[in-house]
Amino acid sequence: MIELSGLTKRYGDKVAVNNLTFAVRPGIVTGFLGPNGAGKSTTMRMMLGLDRPTAGDVRIDGQHYDQLKDPLKYIGALLDAKAMHGGRSAFNHLLCLAQSNGISKTRVHEVLDTVGLTTVAKKKAKGFSLGMGQRLGIAGALLGDPRILMFDEPVNGLDPEGIHWIRNLMKSLAAQGRTVFVSSHLMSEMALTADHLVVIGQGRLLADTSMADFIQQNSRSYVRIRTPQRERLLDVLHQAGITVVESGSGVLEVDGGKSEQIGELAASHQLVLHELSPQQASLEEAFMQLTAESVEYHAHSDAPSPVAPAERQQGWGDGWKKD
Numbered sequence: 545m546i547e548l549s550g551l552t553k554r555y556g557d558k559v560a561v562n563n564l565t566f567a568v569r570p571g572i573v574t575g576f577l578g579p580n581g582a583g584k585s586t587t588m589r590m591m592l593g594l595d596r597p598t599a600g601d602v603r604i605d606g607q608h609y610d611q612l613k614d615p616l617k618y619i620g621a622l623l624d625a626k627a628m629h630g631g632r633s634a635f636n637h638l639l640c641l642a643q644s645n646g647i648s649k650t651r652v653h654e655v656l657d658t659v660g661l662t663t664v665a666k667k668k669a670k671g672f673s674l675g676m677g678q679r680l681g682i683a684g685a686l687l688g689d690p691r692i693l694m695f696d697e698p699v700n701g702l703d704p705e706g707i708h709w710i711r712n713l714m715k716s717l718a719a720q721g722r723t724v725f726v727s728s729h730l731m732s733e734m735a736l737t738a739d740h741l742v743v744i745g746q747g748r749l750l751a752d753t754s755m756a757d758f759i760q761q762n763s764r765s766y767v768r769i770r771t772p773q774r775e776r777l778l779d780v781l782h783q784a785g786i787t788v789v790e791s792g793s794g795v796l797e798v799d800g801g802k803s804e805q806i807g808e809l810a811a812s813h814q815l816v817l818h819e820l821s822p823q824q825a826s827l828e829e830a831f832m833q834l835t836a837e838s839v840e841y842h843a844h845s846d847a848p849s850p851v852a853p854a855e856r857q858q859g860w861g862d863g864w865k866k867d
Contacts, residue, residue, distance in 0.1 A: 630670030674701030763825030
């Protein structure tokens with residue numbers, strides 16, 4: 545388990561992480577979401593002792609990271625797939641990690657096989673594609689057979705087969721009772737992988753809840769209806785006290801989960817329905833709704849206007865605006 549208590553990080557006047565308190569529990573995949581600049585990477589670095597908190601505390605299975613003996617056997621992490629010596633082979637990169645943590649050479653062969661890099665184990669890492677580098681980084685995280693896994697953008701550079709593989713790997717690790725904590729901007733993948741969500745914005749905790757509850761609490765659910773007997777159906781629903789919204793093109797919408805009731809009413813009045821479908825927002829829509837006030841950088845679809853050289857030197861322009 546990973547436990548954060550009042551975790552705070554300041555860089556001068558900038559508060560990158562603001563009093564975060566939550567726990568990442570074993571047996572489930574916990575997704576870590578937030579807009580760019582929300583403080584996700586800083587939080588994960590503090591979990592691993594790479595950055596020192598300004599205030600607050602992080603414990604890994606009850607201990608601070610620097611108190612862990614053979615840390616790779618407690619927690620494995622992928623934060624940066626490029627964090628390796630390019631002149632070393634994949635095998636030697638992992639062997640170096642193994643020897644410094646009291647892990648057997650046999651385990652190096654096992655994780656190379658797990659991530660599908662056995663055939664290129666003797667090749668230098670600098671020649672690897674982004675996807676191969678990701679696989680090598682994941683192998684490093686798995687090397688100590690740890691109870692806790694942390695992944696930051698694990699599907700970067702992976703092909704569809706690789707994405708399917710890492711998704712199933714994370715689910716399998718959680719099913720074994722391990723703690724799995726994953727950060728990603730790919731909402732479609734997170735929706736398929738995570739059981740629980742921790743969402744932050746501008747360094748503050750916005751949500752700590754199950755995937756289903758997060759979507760339900762931050763989006764609108766409704767029933768979509770199409771019928772050739774629109775006026776009759778409107779009368780029937782009105783008499784039943786059901787409020788209907790007309791959304792155009794002959795489509796009717798009823799808020800809430802009332803599809804069974806509407807279907808039974810239509811059947812009892814011999815009304816023909818061409819569509820009766822419950823609608824629920826996606827994780828992406830729910831995320832956008834919750835974090836709308838926490839987005840620090842906004843892109844504009846309009847073509848950029850000419851920017852003076854001085855403005856370019858300050859890093860602004862090119863269609864970007866910092867609020």
